[in-house]
Amino acid sequence: MLLSTVIPVGLIVFLGFYVGKRFDLDLPTLSRLSIYVLVPALIFDAMYRAQLNGSSVLGLSLAFFIAYGVLYLLTLGISRALHLSRDLQKSLVAMATFPNSGNMGLPMAQLAFGVAGYERAMVVFVASSVLMFGLGPAFLKGGGLLQSLTFTLRLPLFWALAAGLGLRALEALFPPLGEFVRATKLDQGVHLLGQACIPVLLLSLGMQIAQSPLPWSGPLGTARVLAFELLGSFLRLIAAPTLTYGVGLLLRLSPLDLQVLVLQSAMSVAVNAFMMVREFGGDAKKTAGGVVLSTVLAFVTIPLVLWMVGVR
Numbered sequence: 001m002l003l004s005t006v007i008p009v010g011l012i013v014f015l016g017f018y019v020g021k022r023f024d025l026d027l028p029t030l031s032r033l034s035i036y037v038l039v040p041a042l043i044f045d046a047m048y049r050a051q052l053n054g055s056s057v058l059g060l061s062l063a064f065f066i067a068y069g070v071l072y073l074l075t076l077g078i079s080r081a082l083h084l085s086r087d088l089q090k091s092l093v094a095m096a097t098f099p100n101s102g103n104m105g106l107p108m109a110q111l112a113f114g115v116a117g118y119e120r121a122m123v124v125f126v127a128s129s130v131l132m133f134g135l136g137p138a139f140l141k142g143g144g145l146l147q148s149l150t151f152t153l154r155l156p157l158f159w160a161l162a163a164g165l166g167l168r169a170l171e172a173l174f175p176p177l178g179e180f181v182r183a184t185k186l187d188q189g190v191h192l193l194g195q196a197c198i199p200v201l202l203l204s205l206g207m208q209i210a211q212s213p214l215p216w217s218g219p220l221g222t223a224r225v226l227a228f229e230l231l232g233s234f235l236r237l238i239a240a241p242t243l244t245y246g247v248g249l250l251l252r253l254s255p256l257d258l259q260v261l262v263l264q265s266a267m268s269v270a271v272n273a274f275m276m277v278r279e280f281g282g283d284a285k286k287t288a289g290g291v292v293l294s295t296v297l298a299f300v301t302i303p304l305v306l307w308m309v310g311v312r
């Protein structure tokens with residue numbers, strides 16, 4: 001089970017890496033296609049078909065934000081104890097608290113736990129997006145929280161979430177609406193579009209890594225840079241799942257909820273962490289190196305995390 005979860009994801013990421021090195025591709029266009037079309041379709045479809053109960057959604061969301069609040073304070077404390085510059089502090093926080101719960105987390109959860117795990121992983125993915133796009137700019141740029149949340153609400157993934165849940169609720173109140181959706185196969189069209197999302201996300205991850213500078217390449221003195229990126233990778237790959245595991249136990253999450261939450265928290269640094277740091281402040285070069293290094297290391301640490309939560 002461990003290898004059957006990690007190997008398919010690794011192969012697709014490697015294929016994206018090879019294609020990214022071999023051809024000159026327009027990655028920004030592919031990223032926009034994912035953000036504005038494929039990911040919203042995936043979220044809408046998952047929420048429309050989901051059999052989740054309210055307690056799972058609430059428990060997963062609450063545990064995520066509590067654990068990541070503690071992780072934020074821990075990372076900030078470490079960065080200040082090490083007397084890091086303001087830019088490096090921002091980068092370390094971004095590396096620690098922005099998990100790749102979409103590109104890697106969703107397919108990993110689907111392979112490890114099936115449809116039920118995939119639905120729960122979607123909840124964590126939305127929560128991490130709120131953290132990254134809602135609270136992230138406020139910390140990195142120093143702007144107001146209201147402005148950051150306004151920016152967050154412009155992202156189509158939140159409207160897709162609301163639309164999926166809303167349509168399901170309306171069908172319960174007005175059954176002919178559901179009959180119309182099924183008769184016209186609108187739900188199947190959105191489902192087909194959403195199914196394209198995960199392989200595209202994995203290919204995009206490989207392509208983005210191919211275009212990022214390797215953290216271990218460079219002149220003498222690189223070892224010190226690598227030490228910073230190793231610290232960020234440790235916080236992302238080890239500290240984050242450990243904290244979420246503890247918080248999940250304290251909140252008495254169901255076994256499946258706990259497994260999915262921990263797995264999603266064990267993902268590598270999100271590629272969007274680099275984009276956010278570059279846009280709002282921080283050391284973009286070191287953050288990019290952290291994305292690459294943590295992604296490589298994740299294929300070693302994720303099987304250990306899966307074993308820890310009972311996947312054999």
